[in-house]
Amino acid sequence: MPLNPIVYTEKIVRSFLKYQLSAYPLADPGLNQQMREQLSLDSVGDTPLLQGPYFSLSKAFLEGAKVSQLVDEKILHPHLVNLIPPNVHYVYGHQEEAIRAIHDKKTTLVSTGTGSGKTECFLYPIISHCLNLRDQNAPAGISAVLVYPMNALAEDQLDRLRSLLAGSNIPFAMYVGKTPETELLVAGHRMPANSSNADYIATLAKFRSEGRSDSVHPAEEVCSREMMRTPGKQPRILLTNVKQLELLLTRRQDVELFSDARLDFLVFDEAHTFSGIQGAETACLIRRLRTFCGKASTHTTCIATSATIVDQNEPNAARNFASRFFGVHSTSVVTVHEKYQKETWSRTIVPQPPARESVAELLKQTLAGLESTDVQSAVAQSYAALTGSTLAVSPNTSGGWQESLYDALQSNQIAANIATALHNPRKLSNLMSDLELTSGRHVSEEEMLVYLALGAVAIKNNRPLMRPVAHAFIRGISGGVVSFPQGNTPKVWLTSADELTKLQDNAKVWKPRLFTCTTCGQHYFLTFLKDFDFSAKAPQGGQLSDQGSHYWEALDETNGGRRVVLLDKLVSQDEEQTESQPRTAPVSFCRHCGTGHPPGTSLCCGCGSSSEQVRLFAVRTSDKQPGYLSSCISCGARGKNMGRRFREPMRELRATHVSDVHVLAQDMIQHADRKRLLLFTDNRQDAAFQAGWMKDHARRFRLRNLMADAIHGREVGIGEIANHISERLDANDVLSRVLIPEVWRYVFKEGTGGQHADERLHFLRVQVLREITLASNQQIGLEPWGRILVRYEKISSSAPVIQHWAKRLKLSPDELKVGIDALLDLLRRRRMLTDPLAPIFSHYWD
Known part of the structure; x- marks a missing residue:
């Protein structure tokens, strides 16, 4: 069953909110409950951390010619019928247009949306041409060069080529920065010569069922650079990026790769990225490549794909781009965009009464049912509760319950109104009023989500009735703050003070930042005052008022305000013990401007407010680290110097982008059908930092998993754990290279007389020792999780x-x-x- 975006979005958001709650634990029951309510775990759509989701319905693409028809017309090779998935009987209309244009050697620009099959537009005719070359026993040489802006996209295409070309006797390769130099350095499993596509699929399925992440290389894949350069061994299809393509034309050792190259096709994916200076340089590179291979512009069929490059209202702009980019005449350029089927709803639309039961509860049951083992029964129950009618499965339908659901919803008034309203992305809250007008009754968000969830699994002729597309903008806590509306009880806000000021009409509210101890969860507040000093027995400094009393005016940190750590009570002690705590002193604060006063002050010296002041306790700090918490008052956890920076034992309720992205990515991968995810950042530095951080943390958790497997409910020694992991890694070089790259860099495995095994065992023993010597306040590890007992x-x-x-x-x-x-x-x-x-x-x- 295809991925349901309604279920998927709800899972990801709910899991992320749970992570936010656990990442910033508050020991105080009242504050913890407020944080749960602010996060809105029970109704994820109401959380302030989520913008959206925005929903739209993806339109069904117009059907084009059947694959068999294209074969009969000799546009596609007959064997391609066996390579295309068996459930694909026809191509889309825009795919047919692109395939015919490429077959006619026309420069083609394909501009269709994500998931529209852009890749198939050029891949099918290229593979078809390579099959013809195979049948003709044509000499070796590169026929098609596929250029991608990112290695991740090239790797995704490589996986697709493996599944398509295994057993086809069409050589292919990927040449990027990490492509191994020699055959000896190629990692993964190499399929034997003359192995079939079925052999490849069976081997890949076996590896994945065993939990092995090794790459499986078909016999047709040319894996190393030395093999690509070998005369007669050049690939027919080459995947690369712009930088590597330029190097291939520059370095002497790579000249053999393009010797006798046919260069029948040149493909640029995500062509909109090649603009400005990069576009001009790439255009020159294209001309250099053709000149190097001795091919005229009329010989090579050029193809570009993009989701945005073709403007249907101004097609000449795209043609002019292709003319300049590829060096061809604009009249020979064909632009291709989506073609959609006309929506056909039943002529008899049946009005629908409101659902018989709580729609919120029905939504939960529906989402849970779609993930259960008996989906048919769950869908039937949800449909009956939603519409008051029984879902009858006709014995004459080949599609079973999914086709019956399709027919039933196709005549449903609410479903038809939803489909009409979601032609463009809409936020649910803005959509409800339109649905109420068209339906003649109130339609709740939950009811609409149930219809979308059911519409996504209602399938007829391999086509869902509804294809919901969800866009959600989610963020971590931008900065937790508190306010004091009444008395001394803090109110938690999971929004920074600046954002909260914009949202509230009355901006004159004191909002100190919220912190929590990383060990015990004791909460602290942070504010900034003018000339405040509390390193002696009592707070000092400040200003003198006209009445003769002193006070500390609120002053922003950027203007020289001094840091003040506060608390209202200790979670481990009662109120009297908090009062007598020697490291604290009572201070009264104006709940409007945040000016500090001695206890008992009734009139604010900062803003003149006569409102009751908030009684809090300032925490004494040391002379070495003024304004910084040296140790937690509740549990005694100490801070420490990290180079030139002092790390307090408390942390602010503020999201760390790199960890938030990591958690989101893990959840998205876990619940996705295809285990591949692309992350985009604003710049290369952020991308490099994110990738390194995620890789390092994933490696730590994978090593912990191997340690837990080595123990598995029995008593073992440190050496036994290290030996067990070492044996696992010895049998799996791919996993070994990922988890212990330091060992591989220090000494190679082959030809070292066992030195690699010795270094590996020593390295793993050190990792086990590190794991069992985690600090007592560490919350992440096998021992804190209760997975091991020393x-x-x-x-x-x-x-x-x-x-x-x-x-x-x-x-x-x-x-x-x-x-x-x-x-x-x-x-x-x-x-x-x-x-x-x-x-x-x-x-x-x-």
């Missing part, structure tokens, strides 16, 4: 030494053992231990 050899209640000292200390042996274990745990988590094989925590002094 026991100490020879420390048991029956040991003679335990029995002896238990009698002398008048303790039971079990009590003494627990105490010794606790002491050893404390020392271990402080990394006060030695390991004879990996003494990484040992220090020696002369």
Whole structure:
């Protein structure tokens, strides 16, 4: 069943909100409950972190010619029928137009939306041409060069070529920066010569079922640079990027790659990225390539694809672009865009009464049912509750319940009105009023979502009745703040103070920033005051008012305001104990302007407000780090110096983009049908940082997973865990290169006489030692998660030494053992231990 965007969006958003709640734990029950309500976990559509979702319905593309018809017309090779998926009997109208234009050697620009089959527009005629060359026993040489702006897109195309060309005897290759130089460096599984497409598919399925991520290379894939350069071994289809293509034409060792190249086709994907200087340089590169291969502009068929480059109202602009870019005459350029089928709803539209039960509950049941094992029963129940009618499955329909649902919804008034309203992206809140007018009754957001979810699984002739497209803009917490509407009780806002000021009519509200201890969850507030100092016994500094009392005026940090850490109460103590805490001092704050006063002040010296002031406690800081929390007052967790920066034991309720993106990406991959995801950033630096951060964290969690598998409910030693993982990695070079690249860089595996295995085992032992010596306040790890329990050899209640000292200390042996274990745990988590094989925590002094 295809991915349901309604279910998918709801899952991703809900999981992300749960992550936000767990990432910033608040121990105070009241604040924690406020945060849950602000995040709106029960109704994810109401959360302030989500903009949208915006929904539209993707239109069905117009059917073109049947594949068999194109074969009969000799436009496609007969064998292509066996390569195209069996459920594809015809191509879309725009695909047919592009295929015919490319067959006629016309320069073609394909501008269709995502998921419209742009790739098939050029891939089918190129493969067809290569099959003809194979039948003619044509000499080796590159026939088609496919250029992509990103390696990720080229790799995605490579996977598609593997599944299409395995067993076809058509060589293909990808030449990018990480392409191995020699055959010895090629990682993954190589299929034997003369293996079939079925052999490739079976091997790939076997590897994936075993959880192996190894690449499976068909015999037709040319994997190394040295093989691509070998005369007679050049690929027919070459995937690359602009930078590598320029290098191929520059370096002497790569000349053989383009010797005897036919250069029948030249394809540029995402052509809109080749604009400005880059476009001009690429246009020169195209001319250099043709000149190098000795081909005229009329010989090479040029193709460009993009979702935005063709303007239907101004097609000449695209033709002129192609003329300049490819160096061809504009009259020979064909522009292709989508062609849609006309929507056909039933002539008899049946008005629908409101749903019989709670629509919000029905939405939950429907989304859960679509993920259950018995989807048919769940859909039938949801349809009956939604419409009051029974979904009758006709025995004459070949599509079963999905076709029956299609026919039933096609005559449904609400479904028809929704389809009409969603021709363009609409936010649900703006859509409801239109539906109410066209339907003659109130239609809730939940009811509309149920219709969209059911419409997505109503399929007839391989065509869903509705193809919902969801666009959601989600962000992390931009900066948690609190306000004090009444008394001393804080109100949590998951929006920064600046954003909150724009949203509220009354901007004159004091909004200190909210922090939480990373160990115990004790909450703190942060504000900035003029000339405030609390490093002695009592707060000092400030200004003198006309009445003779002193005060500390609110002053922004950018204007020289001094940092002040505050709290209203300690979650681990009662109110009296908080009052007597030696590291705090009471300070009264104006709830409007944030000016600080001595306790008991009734009139604000900053803004003149006579409102009751907020009584909080300022936290004393040290002279070395004024204004910074040196240790948590509740649990004692200490801050530490990180180079020139001091890291407090508390963190602000503010999202970290790199971790938020990582969590979103993991969830999207987990629930997606195709496990491939592209992330886009504003610049290369952000992309490099995001990729490195995600790769490093994914590696840590994968190593933890291997450690947990090595233990698996039995008692094992550190060496046994390292040996188990080492054996796993020895049998899987691809996984080994990903998880322990340091070892591979230090010593190669082949021809080193076992040195690689020794270094690998040492490296893994160090990783196990790092895992079992995590600090006691660390929340991420096998021990904090309860996946492992560390026991100490020879420390048991029956040991003679335990029995002896238990009698002398008048303790039971079990009590003494627990105490010794606790002491050893404390020392271990402080990394006060030695390991004879990996003494990484040992220090020696002369």
